[in-house]
Amino acid sequence: MVKLTFYGGVEEIGGNKILLDDQGTKIFLDFGMSFKRRGLYFEEFLMPRSANGIGDFLELNLVPDIKGVYRDDLLEHFGRKSENPEIDAVVLSHAHADHANYISFLHKDIPIYCGETCKYILEAVKEQSQRTIENEVIDYKQRPVFKCDYRKPPIKRKFHTFRTGNKFHIDSIEIEPIHVDHSVPGAYGFIIHTSEGVIAYTGDLRMHGLHAEMTSDFINTAKEAKPIAMITEGTRIDTGQTNESEEKVHSHAKKEISSCKDLAIVDFNFKDVDRFTTFYKIAKELGKKLVISFKHACFLERYHKDKILRTPDSTDDHILLLKPKRLTGTYIDDDYSDYYIKKRLNYPNIITADDIRKKPSDYVVVLNFWYLNMLVDLKPENGVYIHSLSEPFNEEMEISYERMMNWLNQFNLKFVQSHCSGHICGSDLKNLVTDIKPRLLYPIHTEHPDMFKKLDINTRVVGEGKVYKL
């Protein structure tokens, strides 16, 4: 018998932790953080405490309270006894935080299986972020950390990486990862061969991106496998045909940037390599330089390692690295203590806001929301700002959005929205489901699981923590 239990990602977007138990072999498909659930209790200055181990997360049901899953140190810190791991593996679909981040809490002996590029991205995330117990996916520091332990090296997790089609086994379960197109490279769907038959898991995917053929590969393999069940994402089941595309983002943004006589600023998620490539191309085509941050360089250098992605290195002729003002504000080497900046200070292509102000029309600057204060140094006059991200969909995002608008108005920047989603639209999703035709459908990663019932497929709207037998 196979048992499926769904934690997180149920009636919400993301946060998936799907437990698959095939005659005692237990794997988790993803182990993500739910932004929505976390946001019910926490905000910027009201944070979960690392000083309570895993306690705050268990008490608030941000992770399920189940046995044999979590790190010894975090359990003991919370006053519980350590437990032997009862999970054989985590199979990770892609590197987005809502699928990956709470791997941070897992017992060190639980191996993680993910795509090769997915691992690169997790490493880039680690390199440029401050360590907290919510982002210790690659490795973790044993807690509590006393002063004498500061120099102790972190404990590394066991990773196994794959490429599309590389089947692997976890005891009796055979897993076939198939690449899918999503707004992050190294994203996979899985064809899982269990003792009861095949279970397909879509991960996050789409058909309107630059690599629809990868998603088609998944659909075809899943269809041929005649799955007894499919777990599907349903982020946008409530939309119809949207006609969005990366090509449209390219032509729209290029038109706006070419007609701007001053500085062009863009904001997009750097995990999205296709979006990076779009803006890199635009800058190149218009004879401009693309200015990125030291944080972005951590990602770009990993993408460059994957030859299939065909991305430039961070020292490319058309790329510049923007030096942030720190401490004295005079750009001296002593101002920088973050290792990811320090180790790149000798790059030949470093630029400051003062240099950019000399001829702003030569540049396209990638500036994320948290760095809008750099506008004070960049001082654009009649520039354009391209928001290449989704529009706000909750109250917190609305507030940030309003703040962003204040910055843009202050510096007289023309606002342009240009984006295409990482998630499959409703009509493509309906085609995907009816094409694969699983015997049973479990929609997750959606606020509208009921909408799947309209399809001619036996659908189960899942409940948090309930066990479904196959």
Ligand SMILES: [Zn+2]
């Ligand atoms: Zn995703």
